[in-house]
Amino acid sequence: MSATEQHENAGTPLDLHDGSRYAASLRLSVAPMMDWTDRHCRVFHRLLAPQARLYTEMVHANAVVLGDRERLLGFDPVEHPVALQLGGSEPALLAQAARIGAQWGYDEVNLNCGCPSDRVQAGRFGACLMREPALVGDSVAAMIAAVVGLDRAVPVTVKCRLGVDDDHDFDRFMAFIDTVAAAGCAMFVVHARNAWLKGLSPKENREVPPLRYDWAYRLKRERPHLQVVVNGGIASMAEALAHLGHVDGAMLGRVAYHDPYTLHRADAALRGVQPRPRAELLRALRPYVEAQLAQGVALKHITRHVLGLFHGQPGGRAFRQVLSEGAHLPGADWSVLERALAATAGQRRAA
Numbered sequence: 295m296s297a298t299e300q301h302e303n304a305g306t307p308l309d310l311h312d313g314s315r316y317a318a319s320l321r322l323s324v325a326p327m328m329d330w331t332d333r334h335c336r337v338f339h340r341l342l343a344p345q346a347r348l349y350t351e352m353v354h355a356n357a358v359v360l361g362d363r364e365r366l367l368g369f370d371p372v373e374h375p376v377a378l379q380l381g382g383s384e385p386a387l388l389a390q391a392a393r394i395g396a397q398w399g400y401d402e403v404n405l406n407c408g409c410p411s412d413r414v415q416a417g418r419f420g421a422c423l424m425r426e427p428a429l430v431g432d433s434v435a436a437m438i439a440a441v442v443g444l445d446r447a448v449p450v451t452v453k454c455r456l457g458v459d460d461d462h463d464f465d466r467f468m469a470f471i472d473t474v475a476a477a478g479c480a481m482f483v484v485h486a487r488n489a490w491l492k493g494l495s496p497k498e499n500r501e502v503p504p505l506r507y508d509w510a511y512r513l514k515r516e517r518p519h520l521q522v523v524v525n526g527g528i529a530s531m532a533e534a535l536a537h538l539g540h541v542d543g544a545m546l547g548r549v550a551y552h553d554p555y556t557l558h559r560a561d562a563a564l565r566g567v568q569p570r571p572r573a574e575l576l577r578a579l580r581p582y583v584e585a586q587l588a589q590g591v592a593l594k595h596i597t598r599h600v601l602g603l604f605h606g607q608p609g610g611r612a613f614r615q616v617l618s619e620g621a622h623l624p625g626a627d628w629s630v631l632e633r634a635l636a637a638t639a640g641q642r643r644a645a
């Protein structure tokens with residue numbers, strides 16, 4: 295059985311590129327995360343969250359244009375609706391990359407205006423683009439022009455911060471949004487804190503600058519025609535759902551990765567269905583795992599993304615341990631995951 299068939303058995307028929315599925319996925323999404331949200335991770339998240347919008351890791355536009363496209367852009371059809379996140383700041387290059395991404399089958403192309411790493415700053419993209427609204431506008435306009443005329447609509451969206459360093463002026467944030475919206479961007483993912491470009495690591499930049507969700511809420515109130523998705527520090531299903539009273543969507547990053555069952559519970563709540571047991575969700579991944587193993591992919595590349603499935607549960611540590619120890623051994627196959635599940639069951643009986 296293919297991953298897609300398995301998915302259909304889970305009760306959610308898959309119409310690839312179905313516009314209504316894309317629209318419904320606005321409410322809950324999983325953040326782009328470098329080294330984490332690769333294609334294996336996204337297939338796992340899709341099984342957990344049939345309705346969520348998934349984002350790739352950031353790929354630089356130059357790599358998309360010149361690099362190994364199958365490696366950089368390849369994805370499983372089960373991942374729809376899935377957005378490609380691009381990095382870059384040259385409108386012509388971004389336009390080329392956006393067109394390639396859209397032709398490759400992505401449902402959305404998103405421009406990164408939020409990453410604060412030194413490497414990204416040296417390349418003059420990511421969060422430092424918050425200070426260059428005109429350039430972002432030109433980039434978005436060029437990207438939109440490059441994807442019109444394809445056989446389906448592929449929205450171009452932006453993921454941004456509130457500002458950089460000591461920008462604490464809401465009007466300045468709104469001026470950025472208005473300039474980019476005037477260029478044709480109708481959806482913004484707002485990581486609701488500033489990026490500090492000097493003195494903080496990317497990790498600290500996800501923790502230290504204070505969160506100001508009220509800016510995202512106010513953006514939605516003052517520009518109700520724009521779609522606003524809030525991101526940053528959302529730690530539970532209840533928090534995710536509470537944001538939906540103020541904005542169009544909630545994007546989960548680290549919690550979706552470290553505690554993926556929270557992602558499942560949020561998606562199930564939005565679909566009005568009961569959450570499925572963790573073991574059942576994991577076993578739904580088996581056809582995908584076996585197909586990948588048959589193609590020569592090592593088990594550890596997939597299992598590293600499922601380690602948190604029993605986060606906070608009796609047996610959660612045993613689950614991680616069995617996977618960590620077993621998945622990298624030569625010839626490791628599905629039986630390692632069954633052993634990990636058995637370890638959690640043993641611990642739960644003992645608890």
Ligand SMILES: Cc1cc2nc3c(=O)[nH]c(=O)nc-3n(C[C@H](O)[C@H](O)[C@H](O)COP(=O)(O)O)c2cc1C
Nearest residue numbers: 325326327328351352406485526527528546547548
């Ligand atoms: C390991 C890691 C890698 C990330 N890579 C990206 C990226 O490629 N593009 C991006 O826009 N944000 C990236 N982010 C930031 C997240 O998308 C998100 O904005 C941030 O983690 C805040 O959300 P959270 O508090 O729910 O994790 C990354 C975050 C993490 C933890």
